[in-house]
Amino acid sequence: MSNLAAKPQEQVIGASRPASDNELIPSRDVPLGRWATMVRRTLPARHRSMVGAWCFVDHYGPDDIEGTPGMQVPPHPHTQLQTVSWLVEGEVLHRDSLGNTQLIEPGQLNLMTAGHGIAHSEESPADHTNRLHGVQLWVALHAADRDIAPSFDHLAQLPTFVDGPATATVIVGEMDGVKSAARLYSPLVAAEIDIRAAGKVSLPLNEEFEHGVITLDGEPEVDGARLGVGPMLYAAPGRRSMRVVAEAPARLLLLGGTLFDEQIVMWWNFVGPSHDAIVEARRAWEARERFGEVLGFQGERLPAPPLPMARLKPRNA
Numbered sequence: 252m253s254n255l256a257a258k259p260q261e262q263v264i265g266a267s268r269p270a271s272d273n274e275l276i277p278s279r280d281v282p283l284g285r286w287a288t289m290v291r292r293t294l295p296a297r298h299r300s301m302v303g304a305w306c307f308v309d310h311y312g313p314d315d316i317e318g319t320p321g322m323q324v325p326p327h328p329h330t331q332l333q334t335v336s337w338l339v340e341g342e343v344l345h346r347d348s349l350g351n352t353q354l355i356e357p358g359q360l361n362l363m364t365a366g367h368g369i370a371h372s373e374e375s376p377a378d379h380t381n382r383l384h385g386v387q388l389w390v391a392l393h394a395a396d397r398d399i400a401p402s403f404d405h406l407a408q409l410p411t412f413v414d415g416p417a418t419a420t421v422i423v424g425e426m427d428g429v430k431s432a433a434r435l436y437s438p439l440v441a442a443e444i445d446i447r448a449a450g451k452v453s454l455p456l457n458e459e460f461e462h463g464v465i466t467l468d469g470e471p472e473v474d475g476a477r478l479g480v481g482p483m484l485y486a487a488p489g490r491r492s493m494r495v496v497a498e499a500p501a502r503l504l505l506l507g508g509t510l511f512d513e514q515i516v517m518w519w520n521f522v523g524p525s526h527d528a529i530v531e532a533r534r535a536w537e538a539r540e541r542f543g544e545v546l547g548f549q550g551e552r553l554p555a556p557p558l559p560m561a562r563l564k565p566r567n568a
């Protein structure tokens with residue numbers, strides 16, 4: 252997925268002050284260019300740019316894409332972040348500048364580590380099914396990891412555990428001793444909680460993590476309050492569990508991680524240690540340097556939008 256805003260704003264991101272209580276982060280609807288859908292974006296939020304190293308959270312669908320091309324995100328670059336693609340319904344074909352072509356289906360993980368730089372496209376395959384529903388998440392890398400070699404991992408099967416009416420799939424990190432093999436560069440977790448019948452579930456949390464929960468389906472009660480599709484419920488570090496009460500089937504996405512104790516800059520599809528690093532990444536993409544070519548996508552690559560005038564500076568730069 253790409254940030255397809257015509258005039259994206261440069262942002263300094265990093266750990267926000269943990270709230271003393273739960274906090275509701277509203278989602279905003281963002282159009283995704285030629286792909287005629289809206290995504291619900293919760294991170295980065297104005298007052299809370301990250302949850303752990305999670306810096307970008309888009310939830311899309313379920314959309315009826317019968318008779319349409321579906322998702323069509325042309326080749327675009329990334330730096331200093333990982334993209335996490337997770338589907339509830341449908342399928343997406345990933346192609347990248349390392350030469351990987353990989354279809355992802357529900358229950359699988361596509362994890363792309365940009366590091367120094369990679370480009371990719373994401374599209375619904377020509378023979379796609381009729382519904383598309385998923386999330387696209389970004390994990391920021393610390394400045395020390397900004398120049399690691401790019402890589403792509405497809406995990407066809409992920410570990411799960413059952414708790415009453417719920418099945419938890421550990422997408423990245425570890426939950427209740429169940430560990431995903433996904434490669435990570437900071438302590439993180441992502442898990443999908445599929446609650447298949449009315450009931451109560453206690454989600455085990457890592458006390459050292461701050462957490463964010465979004466609802467993918469249904470309208471369960473999370474930590475005592477109804478959480479419909481849209482906003483993210485933020486919970487500060489120090490929690491051992493979170494109670495979920497479902498009166499009907501529901502599906503949640505739990506994200507967490509240790510506070511990201513560094514300030515970095517995010518603009519368009521780039522994360523960097525400084526404004527100048529973003530300017531250089533943009534220049535390299537426009538000059539067809541650094542990122543390589545994505546082969547096989549029918550259509551043009553995404554041009555970088557104009558840079559904003561402001562020169563932002565992380566406080567610790």
Ligand code: MN
Nearest residue numbers: 252253329334
């Ligand atoms: Mn992308």
